[in-house]
Amino acid sequence: MAILVAVTGWEAGPWVRRLKELAPGRRVLETGIDGVFAGNRDDLEAVRYVLAWKPRPELLASLINLQVLFSLGAGVDNILALPGLPDVPLVRIVDPDLTARMSEYVAWQVLHHHRQGFAHARLQVERRWQELRQPAAGEVTVGIMGLGVLGRDAAEALCRLGFRVIGWSRTEKVIEGVASYHGKAGLEDFLGQTDILVSLLPLTPETAGLIDGPLLAKLRRDGPLGGPVLINAGRGGSQVDADIAAALADGRLIGASLDVFQDEPLPAGSPLWSLPNLVITPHIAAVSAPRALARNIIDQITAFESGGPLQNLVDPARGY
C-alpha cells in the first residue's frame, strides 16, 4: 500500500517528509528530480497511489497495482496527455490554499492594471507628481473565463473589491452577483462587456489556442481604462503568445499579465520579456504547497480505503 511521489523538475523531498509526518505508518517512495524511479520490482508492485507532476509515462505503466492517481497541480492536462495512461481514477487538486493563492494573484494583477501601476511607476522614475484620471472599481468590468472552484473564488474576491464581475464557461454556471455566459454562443456578448479578461481555463481540446488575436479584438474598446487588459493564470496552451504580443504592440491591449506561456520556461530569447505594459511571472500564480495539500491527499486515501468516494475526480472525456 505504498505511496509514490513521481515528479519531474521538482524535489520530491518536501512532499515525502510531509506525507510521512501525516501518515507515519505508511511507506512513501519517490522519484529523482529527473522523474526516474530507482526502486526494484517489489517496490513497483507495492505502489497503490501516485502523487504526480509531469510523471514519466513508462513509470506509470509499470505500476501494476496502481489504484488512484493524484495530480499535484490544479491542471491535469500534463497527465491526461501521457501515452498509455493507466485506467485508474485521476484526482485533481482542489485545495483552499491553492484557491486562495490563485485569488491573491488575480486580485493583485487586476488591481495593478486598474490602478495604473505601470503609469505610476513611470511617473516615479521621472520624479513627476501627477494625478491620473482613476475610474472606480464599479465602473470596470472583469470578465472571468472558467467558473470552476478557482474562477468562482476569484469572482467573489473581485466583487468584494467593488468590481463588476461577469463570467464565461463551457457549460452554464450560476454565481450570485455574477452575470454568466456559456458556450460558443455566449462568448461574444461576454467579451464585448469585458474591460479586464481573466483566464482561469483548463487546457482542453476546446480551449487550446482560444485566446488569440480575433478573440482579443472582441473585448470592449471604449471602457474606462482606455482599452482592454488580459490576465492569464490558467494554461499557456489556451493562448497564442504571438497574438498577445501583437495586440500589446498595436494597442488592442493596453496591458497584460501572463503567468503561463505556450513554452515553459519562457525562453530567455522570447520578445515577450521586454514588452511594455506586460507583467511576466514564472507560473507561480498558485503553487501547491506540500504543507497544505498533503493533508487533503492523505485524507482522501484514508476515505478511499474505507470504501468512501474520491473527491474532485477528473472526467478524461471533458479534460478536467
Added chain:
Amino acid sequence: MAILVAVTGWEAGPWVRRLKELAPGRRVLETGIDGVFAGNRDDLEAVRYVLAWKPRPELLASLINLQVLFSLGAGVDNILALPGLPDVPLVRIVDPDLTARMSEYVAWQVLHHHRQGFAHARLQVERRWQELRQPAAGEVTVGIMGLGVLGRDAAEALCRLGFRVIGWSRTEKVIEGVASYHGKAGLEDFLGQTDILVSLLPLTPETAGLIDGPLLAKLRRDGPLGGPVLINAGRGGSQVDADIAAALADGRLIGASLDVFQDEPLPAGSPLWSLPNLVITPHIAAVSAPRALARNIIDQITAFESGGPLQNLVDPARGY
C-alpha cells in the same frame, strides 16, 4: 441659501456642475483655482454651506451666515489648522466610493509587497524564469493603524484575501476577526506581530511624526516576507520621511508604499523618488469624485434644513 465650493489647487467646475444637476433650484458659487472668491458682499451673505478643500481662512471668516462646513477630503487636518475657523459644524466625507477606493489601494499595495512585485519585475528585466519562495496570505500579518470607516473596510477586504489582520487605534475598537490593540500601551504588542504596517491614521497632535525610526524598529523582523513593509495612505504628517528612507536603505524595512508625504507635492529633488523597493503615488489612494460625493452632501443639506442631524461630524478636540 447658497452653496460655495471653496477649493485651492482644484478646478471647482466639476463639483459645481454636479451640485446643480442634483439641486437645480439652488444657487452654487465657486472660488477660482487660487481659492479666491470674486463675489460681492451680497454673495458672501447668501452663503450657508461651504464645500472646502484647503479653503482660504479670510474667505471663511467673511461668511457671516455660514451654517455648515463640509470637508471634501476624508482628512480634515487642513481645515482644523486654519486660523479663525468659524464656529460651525464641520462634516467630513464618509462615502462608500471613497472608502472603496481606499480599500482598493490598500489591497493593491499589500498584494504588491506580499507577492514580491519588485522581485518579479527585476527577474523579468533579467529575462530569468525563477520561482521565489512565496508564503500564503494566511502566514502574513497585516497591521492596520486607524480603525475608523476606512480602516475597518480595508481590514475586511484583506481578511477576504486570506491575510491575518490586526488593528491599532487611539481608543478601543471591536472588529470581528481582527485582534485589536489601542493606545500607547497597546502599540508595542501590535507592532511586534506586524509584517505589513498600513497607516490610515488621521493627522492629529497625537499622530504627528508617529511613524518614525524607533516605531519602525519595533515591527516584526522574523516574518515570512523576510522583513517588515510600511504602507502609508493616511497623512504625510504622521510619518518622518527621512526615517523611512533610512529604514529602507539599511534593510529595517524591505519595502514601502507611500501615497502621502511631509511636503506635498513631493519635491522633484527628494531622494525618496529613486529608493529601491519604494512605491510612490501622488496622494491618489482615494480621491473624492464629485459624481459620488456630491449626492451625499446634497442629501445632508436637505436633511439639515428639515431639522435632521448631520452625519460624520468632526470633533475638533479629537481632531477627526
